[in-house]
Amino acid sequence: MFKKKRGRESAEIPSSSLADMAFLLLIFFLVVSTIDVDTGIGLVLPPPPDDTAPPPPIRERNLLKILVNSQGMILINERPAAVTEVRERVANFVDNANRANDENLSVSPLAAIVSIKTDRQTPYEMYIRMLDEVRGSYKELRDAESMRRFGVSYDRYSASLASPSDDEIRKVYPMNVSIAEPDPGSN
Amino acid sequence: MSKFKKKNAKTKQEVPTTALPDIVFMLLIFFMVTTVLREVTLQVRVELTRAENIEKIEQKRLVSYLYVGPMVLGANTFGDTRVQIDDALIEEISFIRRIMYDKLLEQPKLIVSLRVDRESEMGIVTDVQQELRQAGTLQINYSTRRLQ
Incomplete structure (x- = not known):
């Protein structure tokens, strides 16, 4: 009679350590996982230069040339400039028609091209800072346009779109940043 | 005494743990x-640089990483600036x-x-970019962290 009872007791799989095993696995995945998303500045490189076809003609006034030398000093259209004034200069240049309507600045935001040229010894950090300033300038312009038209910031407007091709603000202010061809033979 | 014992026996003071494995799973x-x-x-x-106006890359499976920075020789000693793709250092830029x-x-x-390491110079970045243009991989992204 006693034997029969004992046999019935041990018919289950011991599940008390199940939680411990699961915890161990959990801790392993917690340690090895990286949840952070990659963030950065996106850019589309131009296709490789074609020797047979000359580069497309660009009117001088539609091109804003930013040159950063090996000391991290900046020339905007051959004139020295400070880092802090880049943003304002780019905004003025791109949005010329709505602002000063200067004959030396771009015809329209569509035609405006910002060109960034660097030396081989230019610090990478400086180059990124320059790109960041240019992007910041475009962001301000787009934000202002978005507020005027839709009453929301550009981030919220673009997030509400179904596809990026519907972006009306981007059609008004396309970002044309050009990375200048490196000089041949410079080391 | 007998009164206390009776009370203790009636009330359960344990947290029910039967659902714990499910939660953990x-x-x-x-x-x-x-x-x-x-x-x-x-x-x-x-060591990535920081910038203000950055965007997230949502589609992680499209991304291939390319590392540029000084080669690690030992603890706190670094060699020349090199390029690494996947697990291998690149011997020549043209590869x-x-x-x-x-x-x-x-x-x-x-x-x-x-x-790219923040202390790199543009020379090697330009070389890499020229190679990428030749390869036809025109969509690039400069990894930066958010400026605090």
Whole structure:
């Protein structure tokens, strides 16, 4: 009679350590996982230069040339400039028609091209800072346009779109940043 | 005495733990699904720069990383600036073209994310970019962290 009872007791799989095993696995995945998303500045490189076809003609006034030398000093259209004034200069240049309507600045935001040229010894950090300033300038312009038209910031407007091709603000202010061809033979 | 004993016996003071494995398993499955295992061991130092106007890359599977930075020789000693793709250091800059072209054939929408050390110079970055242009991988991304 006693034997029969004992046999019935041990018919289950011991599940008390199940939680411990699961915890161990959990801790392993917690340690090895990286949840952070990659963030950065996106850019589309131009296709490789074609020797047979000359580069497309660009009117001088539609091109804003930013040159950063090996000391991290900046020339905007051959004139020295400070880092802090880049943003304002780019905004003025791109949005010329709505602002000063200067004959030396771009015809329209569509035609405006910002060109960034660097030396081989230019610090990478400086180059990124320059790109960041240019992007910041475009962001301000787009934000202002978005507020005027839709009453929301550009981030919220673009997030509400179904596809990026519907972006009306981007059609008004396309970002044309050009990375200048490196000089041949410079080391 | 007998009064106290009776009371203790009636009220259960334990937290019910039968649902604990289920909770833990749920967490476990969540982390298993969201996790990305570290694929590469870095042989160059990459301390990213910071910038303000940056965007997230949502489609992680399109991204291929390219590391540029001083080669790690030992604890706190660094060598020349080198380029690393996946697990290997690149011996010659011109090899990048071939590697990236092969990657582009596998994934036509490839985005090359350049993870460049903040103390690098533009020379090597320009060289890498020229190679990428030759390979046809024109979508690039400069990895930066958010400015605080």
